[in-house]
Amino acid sequence: MLEAFAEFYVQQLSQNVTRGMEENISKGLYNGGGVAFGYKVENQRLVINEEEAEIVRFAFESYANGMKKKQIVDTLNARGYRNRGKPFVLNSFNTMFKNKRYIGIITWKDLQFEDESIRLVSDELFNRVQKELAMNQHRGGSKTKVEYLLKGKVFCGHCGEQMIGDSSTGKSGKLHRYYSCKGKKIKHTCDKHREDKQ
Numbered sequence: 001m002l003e004a005f006a007e008f009y010v011q012q013l014s015q016n017v018t019r020g021m022e023e024n025i026s027k028g029l030y031n032g033g034g035v036a037f038g039y040k041v042e043n044q045r046l047v048i049n050e051e052e053a054e055i056v057r058f059a060f061e062s063y064a065n066g067m068k069k070k071q072i073v074d075t076l077n078a079r080g081y082r083n084r085g086k087p088f089v090l091n092s093f094n095t096m097f098k099n100k101r102y103i104g105i106i107t108w109k110d111l112q113f114e115d116e117s118i119r120l121v122s123d124e125l126f127n128r129v130q131k132e133l134a135m136n137q138h139r140g141g142s143k144t145k146v147e148y149l150l151k152g153k154v155f156c157g158h159c160g161e162q163m164i165g166d167s168s169t170g171k172s173g174k175l176h177r178y179y180s181c182k183g184k185k186i187k188h189t190c191d192k193h194r195e196d197k198q
Contacts, residue, residue, distance in 0.1 A: 036101055037083065037092075038120055046118055053120050055081055056102060059093060060121045064128040069093050077188075087188045097129050148179065148197065156181040159190040166194060 030046045038056040040049040055076060062072050073088045083092050096102075103126045104119035105112055148165030155162055161183035169175050177197040183190035 036099055037096060038102065039118065046115075048118060048120065056096065056120050059096065060102070060125055060129055063093070063097065063132055064125055066132075089186055089188075097133055100126075102126065148177075150179060154179065156183060156190060156192050158192040159183040161187070161190065163195065165197070 030041050030044055035041060035046070038049055038052045039046050041047070059072050059076075062075075063069065067075075069090050072093065073090060076088045081088065083089075100107060100112075101118065102120040103123055104114055104116045106115060106118075150163065151165050152162060159181065161181055163179040164182050164185065166178045166180035166185060167175055168178070178194035179197060180194045181190045181192040184192050
């Protein structure tokens with residue numbers, strides 16, 4: 001009897017919490033968790049952080065117009081912009097470009113709520129970015145996989161980080177392959193030059 005009552009109580013509590021969270025979202029209240037870049041929380045509400053929002057818009061517009069993620073990263077870092085105090089990296093945009101919150105849609109479980117007050121980009125721009133992501137993914141998947149035999153086996157003599165496979169296209173269009181220090185390429189904490197892949 002007590003076990004049945006306890007189970008019923010837990011189910012009721014879970015339903016009440018779920019109902020409360022849904023109600024909060026529908027009222028524009030913030031339910032907690034990580035705050036997406038471009039926003040901040042004020043008076044329990046998610047609001048636009050204008051300084052960060054300009055970076056989000058720049059990133060979306062640049063990518064939709066054909067700029068590669070690495071170029072966006074390099075441009076933002078060169079201008080002194082930071083991702084919550086840290087330099088931007090390629091992964092900064094993997095989640096950003098797919099986040100529907102930037103078009104005013106908040107997703108929670110299987111539910112979606114619209115809130116125009118937090119929109120940062122237009123539907124048209126968001127959809128252009130999705131098409132560009134899909135095309136770039138297709139192009140990436142069609143490339144022949146290159147094996148970097150020394151990956152995970154050699155380490156940077158400057159900082160001790162792993163040397164990872166890397167590549168870039170020169171002005172002539174020729175593809176060059178290297179081993180790059182993870183500390184320099186990803187963490188921006190090293191000045192080690194790239195080593196040609198033999």
